[in-house]
Amino acid sequence: MKTTDPQNELLCVVDDEDNIVGKATRKECHSKKLRHRTAGAFVFNKNWELFITQRSDTKDMEPSLWSLSCGGHVEHGDSYEETARKELEEELEIEGKPIFIKKFLNNLEDELEMSAQYYVVTDQIPRVNEEEIKQGKFVSFEELEKITRKDKFSEDIKYQYPILVKLLKDKSIIPDSI
Known part of the structure; x- marks a missing residue:
């Protein structure tokens, strides 16, 4: 299947402590598990309520599976926050400053990632980029618990879901301004 994902985008290769040890294309990172x-x-x-999205059929990794909001690869030279902001704008047309939650190792079956998770609370209505996302919807935490049992979600949910639960149940990581 042909993908719309840019296989030649240049990414930082990092070790388990997030130190840059090289650079490689997206295709190389995925094929060599860098x-x-x-x-x-x-x-x-x-x-x-959380906005969940169904990935496009043309994604190179986990096409058509459900995912938690948005995300993407940090291009060489960009920061985690810049990437989170860019993905919010490109995938959902949401503007705003993402709030950092946590950085973690994401050891997936087909790829290895150092991931940074952010969140935004907004009254903007997400408009999905159909090249990236098939559909999206807001769900309550209770609905999400039911959906994750019956629908197919991307593999990274096993790392993101505990972060989400902590965010929603332990409001200590939420700034007072929200």
């Missing part, structure tokens, strides 16, 4: 950087953002509305 650890590289990614950033993701949970998108919440004012009722703390």
